[in-house]
Amino acid sequence: xxxxxxxxxxxxxxDLAAHDELLQVLGKGYQDIFLSxxxxxxxxxxxxxxMSEVHGLRVKELLDGKxxxxxxxxxxxxxxxxxxxxxxxxxxxxxxxxxxxxxxxxEKVLPRNTCALIKSAFGFKLGKVCPYIExxxxxxxxxxxDGKKKSYEVLDTLVPNLYVMDLPQKKSNEGRALLRAEYQKxxxxxxxxxxxxxxxxxxxxxxxxxxxxxxxxxxxSELRKADPAPxxxxxxxxxxxxxxxxxxxxxxxxxxxxxxxxEERVREGKGVFPKGRPRMLVSGCPMAxxxxxxxxxxxxxxxxxxxxxxxxxxxGTRNQTxxxxxxxxxxxxxxxxxxxKIDCAIFTPNPDRLEHIRQMSRDYRADGVIHYGLQxxxxxxxxxxxxxxxxxxxxxxxxxxxxxxxxxxxEQIKTRVEAxxxxxxxxxxxxxxxx
Amino acid sequence: xAVCGIDVGSRTIKAVLLDxxxxxxxxxxxxxxxxTPVDQCLKILDGLSAKQxxxxxxxxxxxxxxxxxxxxxxxxxxxxxxxxxxxxxxSVLDIGGQDTKAISLDSLGRVAKFEMNDRCAAGTGKFLExxxxxxxxxxxxxxxxxxxxxxxxxxxxxCTVFAESEATSLMARGHKPQDIALALxxxxxxxxxxxxxxxxxNGPLVFSGGVxxxxxxxxLIERETKSRLLVAPQPDMLGALGAxxxxxx
Numbered sequence: 074x075x076x077x078x079x080x081x082x083x084x085x086x087x088d089l090a091a092h093d094e095l096l097q098v099l100g101k102g103y104q105d106i107f108l109s110x111x112x113x114x115x116x117x118x119x120x121x122x123x124m125s126e127v128h129g130l131r132v133k134e135l136l137d138g139k140x141x142x143x144x145x146x147x148x149x150x151x152x153x154x155x156x157x158x159x160x161x162x163x164x165x166x167x168x169x170x171x172x173x174x175x176x177x178x179x180e181k182v183l184p185r186n187t188c189a190l191i192k193s194a195f196g197f198k199l200g201k202v203c204p205y206i207e208x209x210x211x212x213x214x215x216x217x218x219d220g221k222k223k224s225y226e227v228l229d230t231l232v233p234n235l236y237v238m239d240l241p242q243k244k245s246n247e248g249r250a251l252l253r254a255e256y257q258k259x260x261x262x263x264x265x266x267x268x269x270x271x272x273x274x275x276x277x278x279x280x281x282x283x284x285x286x287x288x289x290x291x292x293x294s295e296l297r298k299a300d301p302a303p304x305x306x307x308x309x310x311x312x313x314x315x316x317x318x319x320x321x322x323x324x325x326x327x328x329x330x331x332x333x334x335x336e337e338r339v340r341e342g343k344g345v346f347p348k349g350r351p352r353m354l355v356s357g358c359p360m361a362x363x364x365x366x367x368x369x370x371x372x373x374x375x376x377x378x379x380x381x382x383x384x385x386x387x388x389g390t391r392n393q394t395x396x397x398x399x400x401x402x403x404x405x406x407x408x409x410x411x412x413x414k415i416d417c418a419i420f421t422p423n424p425d426r427l428e429h430i431r432q433m434s435r436d437y438r439a440d441g442v443i444h445y446g447l448q449x450x451x452x453x454x455x456x457x458x459x460x461x462x463x464x465x466x467x468x469x470x471x472x473x474x475x476x477x478x479x480x481x482x483x484e485q486i487k488t489r490v491e492a493x494x495x496x497x498x499x500x501x502x503x504x505x506x507x508x
Numbered sequence: 509x510a511v512c513g514i515d516v517g518s519r520t521i522k523a524v525l526l527d528x529x530x531x532x533x534x535x536x537x538x539x540x541x542x543x544t545p546v547d548q549c550l551k552i553l554d555g556l557s558a559k560q561x562x563x564x565x566x567x568x569x570x571x572x573x574x575x576x577x578x579x580x581x582x583x584x585x586x587x588x589x590x591x592x593x594x595x596x597x598x599s600v601l602d603i604g605g606q607d608t609k610a611i612s613l614d615s616l617g618r619v620a621k622f623e624m625n626d627r628c629a630a631g632t633g634k635f636l637e638x639x640x641x642x643x644x645x646x647x648x649x650x651x652x653x654x655x656x657x658x659x660x661x662x663x664x665x666x667c668t669v670f671a672e673s674e675a676t677s678l679m680a681r682g683h684k685p686q687d688i689a690l691a692l693x694x695x696x697x698x699x700x701x702x703x704x705x706x707x708x709x710n711g712p713l714v715f716s717g718g719v720x721x722x723x724x725x726x727x728l729i730e731r732e733t734k735s736r737l738l739v740a741p742q743p744d745m746l747g748a749l750g751a752x753x754x755x756x757x
Contacts, residue, residue: 484566
């Protein structure tokens with residue numbers, strides 16, 4: 074299959090030898106972590122296929138689309154409104170940021186103590202192994218954390234088509250006005266890129282496509298509330314990850330299809346793990362493909378993940394854009410309203426996120442919260458301490474795990490996760506000295 | 509009826525044979541881990557007759573794969589072991605060969621909260637062992653050696669490599685090795701106590717793990733916390749004891 078796409082990858086300027094190596098590691102990781110699970114829903118076959126073709130068929134589709142005039146917009150963040158991109162018949166894709174690559178090259182242009190996600194994005198670019206970034210007609214950076222903001226200055230010297238969007242840091246009227254102005258500017262930039270003038274019907278259609286995609290994910294999340302959980306957290310995370318790559322309409326259909334199957338499972342009381350297995354909510358930094366380390370550790374240590382309070386998860390998909398407006402202005406306002414609710418840790422203060430974690434842990438009947446922080450991700454790491462304190466105070470056991478994409482700390486994390494599960498799982502009388 | 513707990517640590521393997529009914533310790537054994545931990549486990553278990561064996565420590569999975577024995581984490585094991593020997597304890601500090609764990613217990617002796625170092629072995633037994641070698645003092649005597657030192661110096665780095673360069677520069681400036689050794693011990697204590705404070709310690713503290721054999725670390729912790737430490741006669745046994753207690757349940 075590789076040879077079939079070699080010409081395409083070469084055309085994109087990829088380093089074929091390095092890229093082969095990456096695909097091999099990815100394939101093996103996928104085999105070990107995903108395909109080895111038991112009782113997976115049949116509907117996962119589609120996502121297996123997507124993953125096996127993630128640098129193949131999907132990229133070919135994008136390139137075919139480009140020949141028909143559909144521009145490709147690459148993004149690193151859920152603050153980039155896909156509705157606007159879709160309205161101009163362009164395709165939005167998430168860019169590769171989930172694995173260590175070409176670290177030595179990266180450390181020539183970025184400090185070592187930069188978070189793994191940013192380093193990864195640079196590694197894929199410098200190592201010439203990401204067909205998405207090479208296919209993109211426009212790469213959108215966004216001023217979220219300082220790490221990203223400053224590294225976009227460096228990325229700008231490496232790519233010809235970086236567009237940087239400013240973002241507010243406070244949920245104030247002024248903050249909202251800034252976001253509104255940035256989205257107007259972004260709309261204009263997309264129009265210039267595509268040559269399409271975005272009018273109300275086009276934007277409405279864009280909103281509907283993205284809303285449907287999110288609605289399907291919300292349906293999936295709803296089904297994970299059941300005990301036993303009908304799908305593993307790993308598989309659900311994978312679907313949330315594919316959200317950023319796949320053709321949105323086909324993705325929506327495929328998610329709905331797997332949901333039909335999961336509904337059946339829930340009706341029959343069938344699950345991927347036995348009923349009563351400890352239920353974990355994962356909260357914190359986003360996990361992009363192929364960052365599966367922590368969920369894999371959690372689910373092979375005797376728990377099931379029932380939700381992700383994450384940009385690759387519910388933080389990114391929970392709110393819908395109101396599509397009832399009829400004018401362009403109304404629809405643009407609705408988009409601003411929707412995205413301004415995202416409770417990213419770059420906002421100060423950010424009380425909504427804590428509330429959302431509480432609500433999710435209630436709704437998904439979680440026995441505990443595992444807070445995932447990427448090393449050197451200041452916003453989430455700093456927020457994790459008060460979040461932990463506050464959750465523990467209200468009786469929600471919380472474990473903080475700070476890590477990166479390397480595998481050297483797997484055993485230590487495993488010990489901590491297992492000890493956390495022991496802490497949660499032990500009935501009061503088995504350890505007390507009353508016996 | 510006897511049960512067995514085995515703690516497969518990074519430096520040593522410990523085994524405790526326990527009477528399941530009376531919870532009396534029948535036997536305690538200790539052996540170096542070496543590079544062939546499975547063989548060493550089999551060696552230490554040789555001749556111990558137990559109806560059930562539970563493993564803990566970083567190598568707990570080795571035995572699970574090999575003998576199908578159940579395993580618990582070091583955190584639970586130390587909590588159980590400490591609670592058994594010292595029912596009044598409310599927190600445990602365990603410093604082993606490559607890990608430091610701080611655990612707080614609830615009123616029933618259950619793990620309420622814990623912290624553990626991540627991949628870096630800074631401030632653990634390995635760190636002290638490495639430094640003792642630098643000073644050409646046997647690890648067993650390193651604590652006493654440090655207690656001969658005068659306070660006043662400080663080592664700020666916790667990274668073994670950086671701390672060694674700090675110690676080397678202090679030596680180059682003519683400071684007494686005992687004074688530098690004391691500073692190294694203080695840095696270990698400082699780091700461990702900050703971990704302990706994160707799990708909010710209240711009430712009596714048990715100090716366990718191989719580093720609890722070090723008199724200097726013990727005295728410095730007592731001085732810092734202004735309270736008396738609870739230390740078992742063989743503090744490196746607590747993990748294995750906890751695993752045995754778990755097996756007895």
